[in-house]
Amino acid sequence: MLANRRHELICATLRSEGAVTASRLVEEFGVSLETVRRDLLMLERAGLLRRVHGGAVSLGAMKPYKTPEDRQLDYNKEKEELCENAADLVQEGDYIAIGTGTTPIHFAQTLKKRFQKLTVITYSYTVFETLSDMPEYDLILLGGQYMHREQSFCGQMTLDALRQLRVMKSFVFPSAVSLEYGIFGYEQTLYPLQRQLLECCDQAYVLADSSKFERKALYKVAPMRPEYIYVTDSQLPEDLAKIYRDNGLQVITGRSQ
Numbered sequence: 001m002l003a004n005r006r007h008e009l010i011c012a013t014l015r016s017e018g019a020v021t022a023s024r025l026v027e028e029f030g031v032s033l034e035t036v037r038r039d040l041l042m043l044e045r046a047g048l049l050r051r052v053h054g055g056a057v058s059l060g061a062m063k064p065y066k067t068p069e070d071r072q073l074d075y076n077k078e079k080e081e082l083c084e085n086a087a088d089l090v091q092e093g094d095y096i097a098i099g100t101g102t103t104p105i106h107f108a109q110t111l112k113k114r115f116q117k118l119t120v121i122t123y124s125y126t127v128f129e130t131l132s133d134m135p136e137y138d139l140i141l142l143g144g145q146y147m148h149r150e151q152s153f154c155g156q157m158t159l160d161a162l163r164q165l166r167v168m169k170s171f172v173f174p175s176a177v178s179l180e181y182g183i184f185g186y187e188q189t190l191y192p193l194q195r196q197l198l199e200c201c202d203q204a205y206v207l208a209d210s211s212k213f214e215r216k217a218l219y220k221v222a223p224m225r226p227e228y229i230y231v232t233d234s235q236l237p238e239d240l241a242k243i244y245r246d247n248g249l250q251v252i253t254g255r256s257q
Helices: 003-017 022-029 033-045 075-089 103-114 125-131 158-162 191-199 238-246
Strands: 019-021 050-052 055-057 095-098 119-123 138-141 145-147 153-154 167-172 177-180 182-185 203-205 219-222 227-233 250-252
Touching: 003 019, 003 022, 003 033, 003 055, 003 238, 019 238, 022 033, 022 055, 022 138, 033 050, 033 055, 055 075, 055 119, 055 238, 075 103, 075 203, 075 227, 103 125, 119 125, 125 138, 125 153, 153 158, 158 191, 182 191, 191 203, 191 219, 238 250
Parallel strands: 095 119, 095 167, 119 138, 167 203, 203 227, 227 250
Antiparallel strands: 019 055, 050 055, 145 153, 177 182, 182 219
């Protein structure tokens, strides 16, 4: 196969899947690993991809901003699956913190079905409202300035309150994640709270459906750190999950890990 054709196929795979492993390209193209490495280097120099350990990832398009109403309709099956995966990481009686967004509503509904007693800290009014009929749940709603669009509290008062607390597990819901560029949010008033959620816990979980991987958004919340656990759904391409793991990140997809 000619080099130009290999380059076209590599770029097509990255557009559709977001990543490709070098071992896969060796097998599909019937060429040596050194040839694949040269191909990836040439494409990186042309500004068409980013090489990483084990293969390459796309440069990551901007995840378009959508209103909460529009987001509520997107990827519901994937959101429900990743929330089931995340709930597997919770134990009865845990002290947890939950961020805001549309996916946290699915997560709160999943928790209600599976646990009788939890302590839950949140600045999301919709998460609080969803859990408020659970008599054995100890709920702490962090107040501050109310953001109608996101149905969440925010601002310095909320951040100061969150800084006074420590939980066993935090569940953060970003707008986008990228191996090269980090964890992103779209709301300027909320990303400091997301950042604090990552710091106020013994274990941080980053929950993002598969459509958010290898994308970028406006505000960087944090780099991709190996101490975080990344939870998504089974639609995440196998090559992308493998590259994340090869780069020292723990990714839970619901498939055999």
